[in-house]
Amino acid sequence: MKLIDVKNPVLKKGVHYLTWDYMTRENNNHKGMDMIGKNKATDDIIAIENGKVYDTGYTNKAGYYVELIHDNNLITRYLHMKKNSIKVKKDEYVTKGQVLGRMGSTGESTGAHLHFAVFTLKRKPQDPLPYLQGKLNFNSDYFRDFVKGIQDAIGAKVDGIPGSETLNKTITISAKVNRKHKAVKFIQSYLFNIGYTEIGDSDGIAGPKFTSAIKHYQKDNGCVVDGVITKKNKTWKKLLKLI
Ligand SMILES: [Zn+2]
Numbered sequence: 001m002k003l004i005d006v007k008n009p010v011l012k013k014g015v016h017y018l019t020w021d022y023m024t025r026e027n028n029n030h031k032g033m034d035m036i037g038k039n040k041a042t043d044d045i046i047a048i049e050n051g052k053v054y055d056t057g058y059t060n061k062a063g064y065y066v067e068l069i070h071d072n073n074l075i076t077r078y079l080h081m082k083k084n085s086i087k088v089k090k091d092e093y094v095t096k097g098q099v100l101g102r103m104g105s106t107g108e109s110t111g112a113h114l115h116f117a118v119f120t121l122k123r124k125p126q127d128p129l130p131y132l133q134g135k136l137n138f139n140s141d142y143f144r145d146f147v148k149g150i151q152d153a154i155g156a157k158v159d160g161i162p163g164s165e166t167l168n169k170t171i172t173i174s175a176k177v178n179r180k181h182k183a184v185k186f187i188q189s190y191l192f193n194i195g196y197t198e199i200g201d202s203d204g205i206a207g208p209k210f211t212s213a214i215k216h217y218q219k220d221n222g223c224v225v226d227g228v229i230t231k232k233n234k235t236w237k238k239l240l241k242l243i
Pocket of ligand 1: 115116
């Protein structure tokens with residue numbers, strides 16, 4: 001069955017075929033949803049929402065797996081990944097849509113698929129569907145996620161609360177300077193979430209879409225409109241809500 005109305009995808013191509021549902025009548029111990037991708041093929045597995053890598057590793061049952069923890073303390077689990085495909089490390093901050101690894105068939109699995117699950121910190125399973133469909137959310141505070149991601153990327157104290165220490169460590173970012181800096185993806189994700197959707201995917205590269213979205217943001221916020229994020233032109237101060 002093809003899942004419809006998926007607003008928060010976990011597969012990069014955005015097409016999800018359900019092969020085994022959460023807690024079915026036949027198996028009330030299936031604590032997640034099994035799915036395959038577009039044309040019923042494998043796909044890259046992406047983060048459903050901004051978060052932090054809670055755990056990653058291998059078990060005989062889960063195979064290669066990644067767990068993310070989100071702002072509201074729910075955990076998402078991505079199991080049976082392909083060997084050597086995991087692209088994230090424990091304690092790393094990830095943004096919504098970031099590739100975590102590749103669908104595989106490691107662990108207790110009979111064919112390539114993603115087992116996607118949502119758990120509380122106390123390991124109580126939750127139905128993943130409303131999260132995939134965006135009826136329930138992991139984060140309500142995009143700003144705090146953004147600040148934490150930036151703080152991590154620039155080597156400031158990561159507390160989600162911007163101040164002069166954070167501002168002092170900010171760097172110039174533009175299509176010419178630091179265009180592939182770790183901070184870029186957090187800026188992309190934040191601006192996308194607050195409505196500057198022209199910025200596109202959070203691919204971590206400050207290209208033409210990035211420049212035009214920054215200009216748009218600068219115009220809306222009374223900054224010098226130059227597509228460059230610096231302390232000088234006040235764009236960092238605005239982004240961090242320090243003015
Ligand atoms: Zn499963």
